Amino acid sequence: xxxxxxxxxxxxxxxxxxxxTIPDIFYIPELVFGGVTWALVAxxxxxxxxxxxxxxxxxxxxxxxxxxxxxxxxxGGHRNSSSWATADFAYHGIAAxxxxxxxxxxAFVTITISPFISSSAVLRIYRIDIAAVVFSFLSTLLYFLxxxxxxxxxxxx
Numbered sequence: 001x002x003x004x005x006x007x008x009x010x011x012x013x014x015x016x017x018x019x020x021t022i023p024d025i026f027y028i029p030e031l032v033f034g035g036v037t038w039a040l041v042a043x044x045x046x047x048x049x050x051x052x053x054x055x056x057x058x059x060x061x062x063x064x065x066x067x068x069x070x071x072x073x074x075x076g077g078h079r080n081s082s083s084w085a086t087a088d089f090a091y092h093g094i095a096a097x098x099x100x101x102x103x104x105x106x107a108f109v110t111i112t113i114s115p116f117i118s119s120s121a122v123l124r125i126y127r128i129d130i131a132a133v134v135f136s137f138l139s140t141l142l143y144f145l146x147x148x149x150x151x152x153x154x155x156x157x
Contacts, residue, residue: 011080012073012078012080012081012084012085012088012153013073014073014074014075014076014078015074015076016074018070018073018074022149023088023092023145023146023148023149023150023153024070024073026142026143026145026146026149027066027069027070027073029142030062030066030139030142030143030146031063031066031067031070033135033138033139033142034059034062034063034066034139035059035063036135037055037059037132037135037136037139038056038059038060038063040128040129040131040132040135041055041056041059041106041132042056043128044125044128044129044132045125047113048109051102051105051106051108051109052106052109054101054102054105055102055103055105055106055132055136057102058098058099058101058102059102059136059139061098062095062098062099062139062143065091065095066095069088069091082154082157085150085153085154085157086154086157088150088153088154089147089150089151089153089154092143092146092147092150093147093150093151095143095147096140096143096144096146096147099136099139099140099143100140100144102136103133103136103137103139103140106129106132106133106136107133107136107137109129110126110129110130110132110133113125113126113129114126
């Protein structure tokens, strides 16, 4: 008798399956937390422009790409191909790295303006910046978890 050498093939969900499987269950929270980060950074004073521009780029880019990625997976455009599992892992790894770099720069900018709080308007902007930092780091965590679980799924292909 020959030993069974067939390996288990991974599965990429489609349709409503993306709402019930890990790592795809992270799509909706990534969109929500990324959208909130985008809105908070957009509603604050853009000073200094360079780091906050990077945060805006990352939040908009990841929001749009994650939405498109979710639509492709929901419609079954991946056709259960292992190259899509690899691309899923790569995209979420890059998104996690982008969000980490933008979160750190946003936290740095927020810390540096804290000694200059002199009026209620500046205090309001400071509080919005703090909320943006929190949501940005939560988005980083979600993308990082998605990357880890995507790597585990990729290895099963």
